[in-house]
Amino acid sequence: MRVDFHSHILPVMDDGAKNPGESLKLLEMLDSSKVDNAVLTSHFYRQKENIDSFIGRREISFGTLKKAMGESGSCPELLLGAEIYFYPSLSSDPDFGRLCMENTEYILLELPFERFQDNFYRSFSKFVNNCEHKIILAHIERYLSFGNTVDDIFRLCEYGDFVFQINCTSIAEAGFLQKRKLSKIFESGVPIVLGTDTHNTTSRPPMFDKAEKCIVKQYGQRAFDRICRNSELIIENCELSKLG
Ligand SMILES: [Fe+2]
Numbered sequence: 625m626r627v628d629f630h631s632h633i634l635p636v637m638d639d640g641a642k643n644p645g646e647s648l649k650l651l652e653m654l655d656s657s658k659v660d661n662a663v664l665t666s667h668f669y670r671q672k673e674n675i676d677s678f679i680g681r682r683e684i685s686f687g688t689l690k691k692a693m694g695e696s697g698s699c700p701e702l703l704l705g706a707e708i709y710f711y712p713s714l715s716s717d718p719d720f721g722r723l724c725m726e727n728t729e730y731i732l733l734e735l736p737f738e739r740f741q742d743n744f745y746r747s748f749s750k751f752v753n754n755c756e757h758k759i760i761l762a763h764i765e766r767y768l769s770f771g772n773t774v775d776d777i778f779r780l781c782e783y784g785d786f787v788f789q790i791n792c793t794s795i796a797e798a799g800f801l802q803k804r805k806l807s808k809i810f811e812s813g814v815p816i817v818l819g820t821d822t823h824n825t826t827s828r829p830p831m832f833d834k835a836e837k838c839i840v841k842q843y844g845q846r847a848f849d850r851i852c853r854n855s856e857l858i859i860e861n862c863e864l865s866k867l868g
Pocket of ligand 1: 630
């Protein structure tokens with residue numbers, strides 16, 4: 625099952641789609657890449673907004689999108705979610721579970737774009753200990769751009785079990801060095817899923833099909849099949865230990 629676990633398709637929610645027309649174009653692009661499910665993960669920043677307000681805005685935006693979709697033909701099945709920016713005390717909030725991906729106990733967590741220092745690992749550890757949900761770490765490869773090594777990324781796994789979400793663009797456009805780093809992540813055995821992190825049709829289009837081709841070429845069909853299997857298990861809300 626092809627699932628896009630990370631997208632900014634909901635109209636006027638964040639820096640993603642600017643209107644329902646743009647959302648529809650992005651959905652068409654995903655459909656032409658044979659994506660079965662798309663999780664709508666608008667940015668959530670606890671430092672700017674409370675959970676209730678975010679959920680309310682998301683309902684309105686989703687209503688607008690559904691109206692624009694009308695009877696339009698095939699389209700990936702849509703699931704509501706959020707890209708939750710790391711906020712240390714958030715996992716203890718009694719409302720935190722409302723940010724899970726629809727019908728699951730999985731959350732998509734975005735970490736700070738900075739070099740991970742000891743104090744970050746400490747607050748990350750606390751966050752994970754207080755978190756009753758399963759964590760997908762958003763665009764895990766992007767943290768490599770802030771002075772973090774692949775080992776700094778793997779150090780996160782000392783604090784719990786996670787799914788790594790990799791952005792399709794990072795795979796499709798990887799240069800030599802990035803490919804080497806991605807290989808280490810692919811070969812680590814940590815469960816991987818894909819996300820387009822699409823924001824618009826021009827500078828940040830979905831690229832799911834390109835990423836699929838690169839994965840098959842570089843790591844073989846089995847690697848891509850593994851991603852599809854993990855995706856299906858997450859949609860079914862299976863335990864993280866079942867993922868591979
Ligand atoms: Fe994102």
